[in-house]
Every structure is written in C-alpha cells, then in structure tokens.
Amino acid sequence: MSSILKIENLSHRYSAAWAVRDINLEIAQTGVIGLLGSNGAGKSTTMNIICGVLNQTEGKVFIDGKDTRKEPEAAKMNIGFLPQSPPLHSDFTVNEYLTYAAGLRLMEKSTIKSAVEEAMERTGISHFSSRLISNLSGGYKQRVGIAQAIIHKPRLVVMDEPTNGLDPNQIIEARKLIREIAQERTVLLSSHILSEIHLLCREVIMIEAGRIVFSDTMDAFNNYIQPGTMLLKMENPPPLSELLSIKGVSKAEYLTDKQARLYFDGDQDITERIIETAVKSGWRVREANLDKNLLDDIFKQLSTQSL
Numbered sequence: 129m130s131s132i133l134k135i136e137n138l139s140h141r142y143s144a145a146w147a148v149r150d151i152n153l154e155i156a157q158t159g160v161i162g163l164l165g166s167n168g169a170g171k172s173t174t175m176n177i178i179c180g181v182l183n184q185t186e187g188k189v190f191i192d193g194k195d196t197r198k199e200p201e202a203a204k205m206n207i208g209f210l211p212q213s214p215p216l217h218s219d220f221t222v223n224e225y226l227t228y229a230a231g232l233r234l235m236e237k238s239t240i241k242s243a244v245e246e247a248m249e250r251t252g253i254s255h256f257s258s259r260l261i262s263n264l265s266g267g268y269k270q271r272v273g274i275a276q277a278i279i280h281k282p283r284l285v286v287m288d289e290p291t292n293g294l295d296p297n298q299i300i301e302a303r304k305l306i307r308e309i310a311q312e313r314t315v316l317l318s319s320h321i322l323s324e325i326h327l328l329c330r331e332v333i334m335i336e337a338g339r340i341v342f343s344d345t346m347d348a349f350n351n352y353i354q355p356g357t358m359l360l361k362m363e364n365p366p367p368l369s370e371l372l373s374i375k376g377v378s379k380a381e382y383l384t385d386k387q388a389r390l391y392f393d394g395d396q397d398i399t400e401r402i403i404e405t406a407v408k409s410g411w412r413v414r415e416a417n418l419d420k421n422l423l424d425d426i427f428k429q430l431s432t433q434s435l
C-alpha cells in the first residue's frame with residue numbers, strides 16, 4: 129500500500145518571504161502525528177496545502193499516492209480536514225450539514241444517509257441530529273467539525289489546532305475522540321501546546337520558521353527534551369558549593385533557605401545523581417520537581433541544531 133502522506137520539497141510564499149521552505153516527509157502508519165510549532169511557524173500553511181485549500185509555490189504532495197495538484201479529486205477522497213475555524217453552517221441542523229458535507233465529498237447518494245449516521249455516532253452527536261448548529265456548545269460544534277472530516281472515511285485526517293478555544297472538559301473529550309479516530313487512520317494534528325502533543329502523539333514533526341527541525345517518535349522527542357532544572361525542597365539544606373559540586377549541575381541557587389533550583393542540560397542520569405547525593409549526604413529531601421525545558425528553548429535548540 130502506498131504511504132498515506134508524502135511531501136516532496138514543499139515550499140510556499142505568500143509574498144516575498146517564504147512561509148514554508150523545502151519540507152519533505154512521509155507518513156505510512158496510522159495513529160496521531162503531531163505537527164508542533166510556535167505561532168507563525170508554518171503549520172496552517174502546510175496543512176492548507178496538504179488539504180488542497182492552498183496551492184503551493186513549489187513541491188509536491190501525494191495522498192495515498194495521488195498528486196494533489198494532478199489528481200485533486202482522487203487525492204481528496206482520502207483527506208478529511210478540520211481547519212482552525214471549522215467550516216460550519218450555523219443555520220443548518222447537524223444532520224443537514226453533514227449530509228451537505230457528504231455531498232461535497234462526492235459520496236454516492238445511496239451511501240450518504242448511513243455515513244451521516246455513522247459519523248454522528250462516532251463523534252457522539254446523534255442525539256443532536258436535528259439541532260441547529262448555532263444552538264450547540266463550542267465542544268459539540270467541534271465534534272460536528274470532526275464528523276464532517278471523517279464522514280467519507282478518509283485515510284488521513286488533518287486537524288489544525290483542534291482543541292483551541294475549548295474549555296478544559298471539552299478538551300479532554302476532544303482528545304479522547306481524536307485518539308479513537310486515530311485507531312484506524314492517520315491523524316495529523318497541529319498544536320503549539322507541548323503537553324497536548326505529549327498526550328496524543330506517536331510521532332512528532334516540529335516546524336520552525338517554515339522548516340522541519342525535528343521529525344521522529346515521541347520517545348525520541350522525550351529523550352531530546354531533557355529536563356532543564358530541578359526544584360529541591362530540603363529539611364537539611366547543604367551549602368551552595370555542595371550542590372554545585374554534583375557532576376553535571378551547571379548552576380544552582382537558593383530561592384528560600386530550604387528551597388534550591390539546580391540547572392543542568394542534556395544529561396540522562398543527572399536526576400538520579402542528584403537524588404543519590406541528597407540521600408547520601410542527608411539533605412532530607414521533602415520535594416523534588418523537574419521542569420522540562422520551555423518550548424521556546426526547545427525550538428531554539430532544534431532550530432540551531434538544524435542549521
């Protein structure tokens with residue numbers, strides 16, 4: 129079977145500056161793939177091109193082996209898209225809107241009714257079938273957006289910041305639904321929230337200033353983003369010099385008389401070493417919290433590394 133998504137030398141510019149530059153990637157498996165990047169990194173541009181909403185300046189996109197420029201209809205049979213603002217018609221009922229969306233997907237007339245029912249069931253909105261979309265909550269509107277993206281059972285579903293603007297409960301529900309959907313297809317999901325990518329994704333693609341700066345499994349990503357600092361609360365704190373003498377600690381400071389922050393970088397065993405030293409030396413640790421590097425720092429590191 130051909131890969132679900134293949135991108136070759138993709139570049140795009142809106143005006144003089146390049147928004148996306150020379151992106152290459154291939155996705156062959158199901159599951160959630162995260163497209164992570166800070167604001168303006170080029171996520172939406174890439175997704176809009178993949179889904180055929182925007183014509184690229186250079187390069188090629190293949191969906192299930194079909195070139196999106198040469199065979200757009202065939203390629204789009206296998207793409208579902210949930211843009212940042214879902215294209216909902218608020219004066220339609222849920223059923224009417226999904227029927228309309230199925231028509232846009234050029235589905236066989238005879239298959240539409242059951243496809244609408246199945247999509248509503250999958251996304252948990254069957255009980256709102258006759259409700260006007262304008263009368264739904266944000267979370268349910270998002271479910272309708274997801275339902276229209278899966279109605280034709282595409283192999284690839286692209287979701288641009290799907291939890292943006294939802295309240296905490298709606299976010300939990302939306303993530304659960306995304307995981308379920310990804311069991312049998314590929315979901316390419318963009319986010320600028322690191323924890324969201326952590327919770328959902330099998331693989332991570334990081335994009336910065338229009339270029340891919342990291343592309344690997346979640347495990348590889350986790351190994352990469354080593355904790356940057358540790359906050360230690362101790363009953364019996366040692367002098368600063370003792371904290372600094374732990375191998376790998378680059379900086380240490382006391383925030384209160386019993387609370388210190390230790391800084392280090394990229395050392396797999398450092399946390400173990402700190403705790404071991406603390407126990408051996410009788411510092412009586414009451415709390416130890418690791419802080420991962422800030423997302424901005426990771427972007428900076430990865431961008432520098434890729435240059």
Ligand SMILES: Nc1ncnc2c1ncn2[C@@H]1O[C@H](COP(=O)(O)OP(=O)(O)OP(=O)(O)O)[C@@H](O)[C@H]1O
Nearest residue numbers: 142143147165166167168169170171172173174320
């Ligand atoms: N229609 C447009 N016309 C001109 N420039 C644009 C247009 N859309 C996006 N850009 C620019 O292209 C670059 C990439 O934007 P894009 O929206 O793809 O990033 P993003 O990673 O999706 O960011 P966000 O998370 O803020 O949506 C940015 O510099 C942005 O200002």
